Amino acid sequence: MKERFRAILLLGILLAAWLPASWQPVAAEAQSYRGVRIGVLNHRGKEATLNMWDPLAGYLMEEIPDHLFEIAPLSFDEIESAVKFGEVDFVLVDPGLYVGLERRYRVSRIATLNNRTGKLDYNLFGGVIFTRAGRADIEKLRDLRRKRFSAVYETSFGGFQVAWREMKAKGVDPWRDLGELDFAGTQDEVVFDVLEGRADAGTVRTNILEMLALSGRISMDDVKIINALAHTEFFLAHSTQLYPEWPFSKVYHTPNALAQRVAVALLDLPHEHPAAVAAGHAGWTVPLDYQPVHELLKELNLPPYPAIDQFTLSDAIHRYWYWLLGGIVILVGSTLLAVVVIRLNRELARSKQRLEERHELILNSVAEGIYGVDLDGYSTFVNHAMEQLTGWKAEELVGRNSHEMFHHTRADGNPHPAEECPVYHTSRSNLPTFVQEDVFWRRNGSCFPVEYSSTPIRDETGRAQGAVVVFRDISERLRAEEDARQHQADLAHMARLSTMGEMASGIAHELNQPLAAIVTNSQACVRMLESGLTDTDRLEDVLERIAGQADRAANIIRQLRRFVRKEEPERTRIDISRLIDGVVVLFEPEARKAGVELRLKLAEDLPRVPAQHIQIEQVILNLCRNAIEAMADLAPGLPRLLTVATAREGSGEVSVSVQDTGPGLLPEVRDRLFDPFVTTKSKGMGLGLSISLGIIEAHRGRLHAHNGSRGGAMFRFVLPVKDWKEYGE
Numbered sequence: 001m002k003e004r005f006r007a008i009l010l011l012g013i014l015l016a017a018w019l020p021a022s023w024q025p026v027a028a029e030a031q032s033y034r035g036v037r038i039g040v041l042n043h044r045g046k047e048a049t050l051n052m053w054d055p056l057a058g059y060l061m062e063e064i065p066d067h068l069f070e071i072a073p074l075s076f077d078e079i080e081s082a083v084k085f086g087e088v089d090f091v092l093v094d095p096g097l098y099v100g101l102e103r104r105y106r107v108s109r110i111a112t113l114n115n116r117t118g119k120l121d122y123n124l125f126g127g128v129i130f131t132r133a134g135r136a137d138i139e140k141l142r143d144l145r146r147k148r149f150s151a152v153y154e155t156s157f158g159g160f161q162v163a164w165r166e167m168k169a170k171g172v173d174p175w176r177d178l179g180e181l182d183f184a185g186t187q188d189e190v191v192f193d194v195l196e197g198r199a200d201a202g203t204v205r206t207n208i209l210e211m212l213a214l215s216g217r218i219s220m221d222d223v224k225i226i227n228a229l230a231h232t233e234f235f236l237a238h239s240t241q242l243y244p245e246w247p248f249s250k251v252y253h254t255p256n257a258l259a260q261r262v263a264v265a266l267l268d269l270p271h272e273h274p275a276a277v278a279a280g281h282a283g284w285t286v287p288l289d290y291q292p293v294h295e296l297l298k299e300l301n302l303p304p305y306p307a308i309d310q311f312t313l314s315d316a317i318h319r320y321w322y323w324l325l326g327g328i329v330i331l332v333g334s335t336l337l338a339v340v341v342i343r344l345n346r347e348l349a350r351s352k353q354r355l356e357e358r359h360e361l362i363l364n365s366v367a368e369g370i371y372g373v374d375l376d377g378y379s380t381f382v383n384h385a386m387e388q389l390t391g392w393k394a395e396e397l398v399g400r401n402s403h404e405m406f407h408h409t410r411a412d413g414n415p416h417p418a419e420e421c422p423v424y425h426t427s428r429s430n431l432p433t434f435v436q437e438d439v440f441w442r443r444n445g446s447c448f449p450v451e452y453s454s455t456p457i458r459d460e461t462g463r464a465q466g467a468v469v470v471f472r473d474i475s476e477r478l479r480a481e482e483d484a485r486q487h488q489a490d491l492a493h494m495a496r497l498s499t500m501g502e503m504a505s506g507i508a509h510e511l512n513q514p515l516a517a518i519v520t521n522s523q524a525c526v527r528m529l530e531s532g533l534t535d536t537d538r539l540e541d542v543l544e545r546i547a548g549q550a551d552r553a554a555n556i557i558r559q560l561r562r563f564v565r566k567e568e569p570e571r572t573r574i575d576i577s578r579l580i581d582g583v584v585v586l587f588e589p590e591a592r593k594a595g596v597e598l599r600l601k602l603a604e605d606l607p608r609v610p611a612q613h614i615q616i617e618q619v620i621l622n623l624c625r626n627a628i629e630a631m632a633d634l635a636p637g638l639p640r641l642l643t644v645a646t647a648r649e650g651s652g653e654v655s656v657s658v659q660d661t662g663p664g665l666l667p668e669v670r671d672r673l674f675d676p677f678v679t680t681k682s683k684g685m686g687l688g689l690s691i692s693l694g695i696i697e698a699h700r701g702r703l704h705a706h707n708g709s710r711g712g713a714m715f716r717f718v719l720p721v722k723d724w725k726e727y728g729e
Contacts, residue, residue: 034066034067034068035067035068035070036060036067036068036069036070036089036090036258037069037070037072037087037088037089037090038053038056038057038069038070038071038072038088038089038090038091038092039072039074039079039082039083039087039088039090039091039092039093040053040071040072040073040074040091040092040093041074041075041076041079041092041093041094041097042073042074042075042186043076043094043152043153043156043159043186043187043205044186044187044188045186045188046073048188049071049073050071050073051278052278052279052280053071053092053278053279054071054278055274055275055277055278055279056069056071056275056278056279057069057070057071058275059265059269059273059274059275060262060265063261063265063268064258064261064262064265067258072087072088074088076097076153076154076155076156079091079093079097079101080100080101080104083101083105083107083251084105086251086253088251089250089251089253089254089258090248090249090250090251090254090259090262091107091249091251092113092246092247092248092249093246093247093249094156094157094158094205094246095157095243095244095245095246095247095290095293096155096156096157096161096293096296096297096302097155097157098246098247098249098290098293099290099293099294099297099304100297100303100304101249102249103304104304105251105252106252107249107250107251107252108249108250108252109247109248109249109287109290110247110248110249110250110259110262110263110266110287111247111248111263111266111267111284111285111286111287112244112245112246112247112248112284112285112286112287112288113245113246113247113248113281113284114245114281114282114283114284114285115207115245115280115281115282116271116276116280116281116282117207117210117211117214117236117280118210118214120235121271121282122233122234122235122236122245123244123245123285123288124233124234124242124243124244124245125158125205125206125207125242125243125245126158126162126205126206126238126239126240126241126242126243127158127159127160127162127163127166127203127204127205127206127238127239127240128203128204128205128206128208128209128225128236128237128238128239128240129141129163129166129201129202129203129225129226129227129239129240130194130201130202130203130204130209130223130224130225130226130239131194131200131201131202131223131224131226132194132195132197132222132223132224133221133222133223133224134224135200135201135224138200138201138224138226139226140170140226140227141166141167141170141172141226141227142170142171142172143226144167144172144177144178144200144201144226145172145177145178145179146177146178146179147178147179147180147200147201148178148179148180148182148198148199148200148201149174149178149179149180149181149182149199149200149201149202149203150182150183150184150189150190150193150194150198150199150201150202150203151163151181151182151183151184151190151202151203152183152184152185152186152187152190152203152204152205153183153185154183156205157205157243157293158204158205158206158243159187159190159203159204159205160183160203161296161297161300161302162205162240162241162243162296163203163239163240164300165240165241165296165299165300166227166239166240166241168299168300170227179200182199184202187204187205187208188208188212190202190203190204191204191208191209191212191218195218195222195223201226203239206234206236206237206238207236209223209237210236210237211280225237225239226239227239227240233462241292243290243292243293243296244288244289244290244292244293245288247287247288247290248262248266248284250262266283266284267283267284267285267286269283269284270283271283289460363381363383363384364383364384364385366383366385367385367472368385368470368471368472369382369383369385369386369389369390369469369470369471369472370382370383370385370386370468370469370470370471371383371386371397371402371468371469372457372466372467372468372469373402373423373427373466373467373469374427374465374466375427375464375465375466376401377401377402377403377418377421377423377424377427378399378400378401378402379397379398379399379400379401379402379405380398380466381394381398382394382397382398389440389442389448389471389473390406390440390441390442390443391442391443391444392405392406392442392443396443401418402423402469403416403418403421403423403424404418405441406440406441406442407421407423407438407440407441408441409439409441409447410439411438411439411447411449422435422438422454423454423467423469426454426455426456426464426467427456427464427466427467428464429456429464430456430458430462430463430464431456432453432454432455432456433453433454434451434452434453434454435451435452435453435454436451437449437450437451437474437478438450438451438452440471448473448475449473449474449475449478450471450472450473450474451471451472451474452469452470452471452472453469453470453471454467454468454469455467455468455469455470518546518550521543521546522546525543525546571610571611571612572610572611572612572613573608573609573610573611574608574609574611574613574616575606575608576606576608576609576616576646576654576656576719577602577603577604577606577646579613579616579617579620580600580602580620580644580646580656581600581602582617583617583620583621583624584598584600584644586621587621587624587625587628590625590628591624591628591642594628594629594631594632594640595640596627596628596631596640596641596642597639597640597641597642598642598644599641599642599643599644600643600644600645601643601644601645601646602644602645602646603645603646603647603648606646606648606654607648607654607721608721609654609719609720609721610699610720610722610723611699611719612699615695615698615699616695616699616719618691618692618695619692619695619696619703619717620644620656620658622688622689622691622692623658623692623715624642624644624658625688626688626689626715627642627658627659627660627662627713627715628642628660630660630662630663630712630713631660631661631662634661634662634663638661639661640661641660641661642658642659642660643657643658643659643660644656644657644658645657645659649718652720652721652722653701653718653719653720653721654718654719654721655716655717655718655719656716656717656718656719657714657715657716658714658715658716659708659712659713659714659715660712660713661710661711661712662711662712662713663711663712664707664708664711664712664713665705665706665707665713670705673689673705674689674690674692674693674703675690692717696717696719699719699720700719700720701717701718701719701720702717702718703715703716703717704716704717
């Protein structure tokens with residue numbers, strides 16, 4: 001039960017900073033914030049810092065548009081002054097500096113960095129101690145005695161202090177035993193000091209060597225790692241213990257409301273967002289436990305922990321040769337220590353109580369439903385939003401199997417086995433899971449669509465003890481998506497009606513021909529009958545002509561009616577070549593009138609593709625009519641050829657290409673060809689190609705255009721043969 005409670009508290013650490021502290025001035029909460037400065041430790045130089053973190057400021061301005069975020073690169077010497085005098089609102093520094101700021105200026109963390117190297121993510125880091133490859137005289141930490149050693153800065157946590165702790169454990173004092181200790185100022189300078197011979201060995205934080213190698217500035221073959229360690233969950237070269245990554249923290253004067261919005265934006269930052277890519281990280285997570293950092297600073301007697309070794313009994317004996325005086329000093333020291341311990345215990349008890357209260361308030365103030373489960377799937381806690389969304393009371397959910405209560409059945413009514421539940425897999429795999437669309441069931445038996453994330457709760461060893469699930473009702477979003485799809489269909493239908501209006505003259509002429517033939521042949525039959533002619537063979541021949549022309553007119557009308565009606569929502573498998581044969585009936589009169597020769601190159605035995613046939617007909621008709629109109633202004637004598645071809649693609653796709661012999665695509669419109677309202681026609685609306693692109697992309701296909709090698713333009717689209725369900729959609 002104790003581990004379970006501690007895991008729940010870890011979830012609440014992020015949200016704890018969101019609530020207004022009782023000791024903060026009310027005026028600070030009411031202050032109007034426009035400009036927001038984020039102080040960032042420039043351990044790799046000011047320019048590199050701006051390049052890495054400026055995109056994050058841009059992202060925060062997008063998410064919080066009523067504030068202007070600015071990155072302020074700060075050196076090791078500038079960090080404390082900027083925080084002390086309120087020159088920054090948030091800080092992003094290494095854990096060592098953060099712990100000092102936390103103790104002295106009440107800085108509080110709201111998120112922890114998820115770092116990334118290559119395609120692997122991690123939120124731990126340490127130090128790597130290295131020398132040049134080939135240095136046989138440096139194999140172990142003890143070999144560093146009387147050697148020139150380079151580090152980043154005296155107060156750099158990853159660039160010196162973690163290595164200092166490891167050297168101390170091996171009996172090497174960097175201040176006394178090294179031949180020379182230099183501080184280069186930046187991580188990159190340390191690496192090049194060692195590789196270029198200005199230092200015998202050096203130390204930088206983990207991932208610096210790998211990042212320089214990935215950028216091609218160094219080769220890992222030129223580096224030899226000293227005191228190399230292995231870790232099952234950490235893949236980078238390292239020589240020290242591992243510590244939590246850099247925290248993103250709010251300064252004391254920063255309003256809690258702003259800090260809450262920034263924390264939510266950081267946690268929502270996608271891994272692939274440009275702001276994450278520019279900084280080379282994988283987003284942010286809830287604040288981690290920085291107790292290992294406190295232990296290191298205590299062990300090295302570094303601020304904010306004063307050196308206390310000098311007050312031991314041994315030091316007292318050496319300093320005071322009078323035993324009585326030494327005994328008095330020890331007694332006073334013990335008394336003071338007891339007072340400090342009692343005070344710390346009281347503060348710890350009060351902090352624990354405040355943390356529990358804040359955790360409860362935060363859970364109940366969040367609009368999304370939140371609940372926790374243990375390894376057996378039993379609910380450990382729920383918030384008020386969870387009760388409101390599901391209709392279950394907290395006392396009815398806690399201690400019972402959550403899957404059986406509200407996740408037992410799929411949307412189609414089939415049972416949802418517990419072993420296939422993503423929340424169950426989160427607890428077993430110890431990996432976070434995000435589900436974009438699923439259903440939860442209310443107490444009254446109704447269901448509602450949700451999206452949710454399931455994050456493992458880990459103990460101090462990293463093993464999963466359960467999971468925390470955050471979900472939201474997406475009914476409104478799904479309705480909006482359905483409205484958008486219906487709007488697209490209505491727009492396409494109106495475009496087809498507009499196209500038919502433009503083609504009315506040609507289609508009417510095409511219908512007049514069979515109707516005139518029917519009238520002429522019918523009158524001939526009447527005259528033969530009135531004259532008493534009884535040649536049945538001639539009558540049969542004339543009647544067959546009438547029937548043929550009637551079929552021709554009926555085919556045109558059927559094709560026209562099918563094209564202008566609203567398409568049905570279901571998709572069927574269609575023969576693309578046969579579909580083109582039917583569409584030709586609609587635009588062939590217009591082609592003949594414009595003097596355009598139509599050439600069909602339709603492949604046989606093409607696999608059928610899943611599609612809405614009316615929408616694909618609309619795309620083909622749009623492309624063919626555009627090609628006919630493009631050749632309308634060609635000079636007499638120039639060829640006017642429209643080629644429509646189909647083919648099988650090797651990747652399980654079917655392609656359709658429409659090529660003309662017109663003037664081709666102009667450079668000024670080529671890049672904006674598929675944008676709405678972009679057209680080269682004097683009376684065009686510029687929606688045909690935009691609608692066509694939307695239809696093809698909705699069919700999981702691709703549509704592109706380019707100029708042909710012999711002139712003219714070619715439009716080509718590709719449709720997949722696989723059914724969409726085979727893609728897991």
